[in-house]
Amino acid sequence: MRFSALRLLKEALTGQKGWAPLWRSPEPQPAYDIVIVGGGGHGLATAYYLARVFGQKRIAVLEKGWLGSGNIGRNTTIIRSNYLLPGNEPFYEFSMKLWEGLEQELNFNAMVSQRGVLNLCHADAQRDAYRRRGNAMRLAGADAELLSPAQVREMAPFLNFENARFPIKGGLLQRRGGTARHDGVAWGYARGADQLGVDLIQNCEVTGFRIEGGRVLGVETTRGYIGAGKVGVAAAGSSGRVMALAGMRLPIESHVLQAFVSEGLKPVLPGVITFGAGHFYISQSDKGGLVFGGDIDGYNSYAQRGNLPVFEDVAESGMALMPMIGRARLLRAWGGVMDMSMDGSPIIDHTPVEGLYLNAGWCYGGFKATPASGYTFAHLIARDTPHATATAYRLDRFARGYPIDEKGAGAQPNLH
Ligand SMILES: Cc1cc2nc3c(=O)[nH]c(=O)nc-3n(C[C@H](O)[C@H](O)[C@H](O)COP(=O)(O)OP(=O)(O)OC[C@H]3O[C@@H](n4cnc5c(N)ncnc54)[C@H](O)[C@@H]3O)c2cc1C
Numbered sequence: 001m002r003f004s005a006l007r008l009l010k011e012a013l014t015g016q017k018g019w020a021p022l023w024r025s026p027e028p029q030p031a032y033d034i035v036i037v038g039g040g041g042h043g044l045a046t047a048y049y050l051a052r053v054f055g056q057k058r059i060a061v062l063e064k065g066w067l068g069s070g071n072i073g074r075n076t077t078i079i080r081s082n083y084l085l086p087g088n089e090p091f092y093e094f095s096m097k098l099w100e101g102l103e104q105e106l107n108f109n110a111m112v113s114q115r116g117v118l119n120l121c122h123a124d125a126q127r128d129a130y131r132r133r134g135n136a137m138r139l140a141g142a143d144a145e146l147l148s149p150a151q152v153r154e155m156a157p158f159l160n161f162e163n164a165r166f167p168i169k170g171g172l173l174q175r176r177g178g179t180a181r182h183d184g185v186a187w188g189y190a191r192g193a194d195q196l197g198v199d200l201i202q203n204c205e206v207t208g209f210r211i212e213g214g215r216v217l218g219v220e221t222t223r224g225y226i227g228a229g230k231v232g233v234a235a236a237g238s239s240g241r242v243m244a245l246a247g248m249r250l251p252i253e254s255h256v257l258q259a260f261v262s263e264g265l266k267p268v269l270p271g272v273i274t275f276g277a278g279h280f281y282i283s284q285s286d287k288g289g290l291v292f293g294g295d296i297d298g299y300n301s302y303a304q305r306g307n308l309p310v311f312e313d314v315a316e317s318g319m320a321l322m323p324m325i326g327r328a329r330l331l332r333a334w335g336g337v338m339d340m341s342m343d344g345s346p347i348i349d350h351t352p353v354e355g356l357y358l359n360a361g362w363c364y365g366g367f368k369a370t371p372a373s374g375y376t377f378a379h380l381i382a383r384d385t386p387h388a389t390a391t392a393y394r395l396d397r398f399a400r401g402y403p404i405d406e407k408g409a410g411a412q413p414n415l416h
Helices: 005-013 041-052 089-106 124-139 149-155 182-195 236-244 308-321 323-327 370-383
Strands: 031-037 059-062 117-121 145-147 170-174 199-201 206-212 215-221 224-233 252-264 272-275 280-284 289-300 330-341 347-350 356-360
Touching (some): 031 215, 041 059, 041 356, 089 124, 089 370, 117 124, 117 149, 124 145, 124 170, 149 170, 182 199, 182 370, 236 330, 252 308, 289 330, 308 323, 347 370, 356 370
Parallel strands (some): 031 059, 031 224, 059 199
Antiparallel strands (some): 117 170, 206 215, 252 289, 272 280, 347 356
16 A cells, blocks of 8 residues: 555545555564564664565564564654764765655655754864864765854754853754654554565564574564574664573663653744753654753663653753743653663674674664664675675674774763
8 A cells, every 4th residue: 555645635535444554463473584673663674674675585573562662762853964983974874865765765754854953062172073073974975064153043043142151152054964753764664664575573572592503593582482594683772681682791781861842832943953061952843842852861771761860950951052941841751771882883793693683782873873774784684794884883893992982982871
């Protein structure tokens, strides 16, 4: 079933009776060529590209809850490719290009909205760092503009320009950045994968791996044993726990990150704005809610809920940046579990177990990576070589001394 304006019109005139579920609910088969663990954005995108681009067959995605119940449905929806380091920037720009054609590719409205991402700077040194980052972005084919304080003011007059504690010295703008509807992305990839014959199996938790002679043979699940030629793990915040089942200890810590949404307001924010003197980012959803967030809670946890001190910290940053936010009422807040790597960059690699592949370490930036993560992970699984844009995301880079330390924060997950 293809979605189109004609189809909408037909359904409107015939009582909306022709819509079918977006994907099937098949029983698990005894074995597959490829099993993906985790039905979040990355797992679903991987399955989709495995079938669509790399011609793989007999693929299953195993999800312990329901599709979209993890971070893919919990994030603050920001997409961008404004990275500095050569290990990262080409990958995120590849992702941005995939975002730009995603809705046509999937025939699904994922509400991709390139309304711009503006990073504010509040000191001369920070402006210099942004200039450097903008130049690196442009060298990698991305767009970047350095704005003066007057240009920022024209774009966002409601920011605190008068006697502010953190004066705004300008900003780095990526106009092609923006937002996308997070769970719509999961549904779009799920529908696309299902149409290509991928079995999406919900309520199916992987509880163990069957490994013999250093090779993975399949997975134990709450719905029985499932054999597999290859297994790809894309379990985000649960990566540490899942890979422990295969006897591996990852360079990853799990931390909570919270998100906040205000009541619906008239359009006020032109795009995504990030505060440069604290950790705070904000955008406005199409329904009018201000969607914002800040730092991780800073302690190890697998709980999908956060604590009040971070709530307060985020509110303080919001007030420092745009005092008018103090008059908005908060509607809801929630938490998700972040797979924080030691350098803040992801891992897309083989593991020491033959046939077992790992996609993890997305920290709080994995939503924007969803298309490229799926594509490059599918490339690795299908061809056994890394995609050209993901060669730096090696699991052993910490042991070899090649971290991709985008923030220059060192091996401290709570600082990334
Ligand atoms: C509050 C918040 C705000 C964020 N904001 C942004 C943002 O603005 N921009 C951005 O780029 N990123 C953002 N992120 C990060 C981004 O959401 C994640 O990095 C990304 O979604 C992780 O990949 P995923 O979608 O595959 O994860 P998930 O959706 O978490 O998928 C992993 C899946 O694995 C399943 N699973 C776990 N264990 C098992 C098992 N044993 N068996 C079977 N299945 C299992 C889980 O149930 C889950 O569905 C944010 C995250 C949060 C929580």
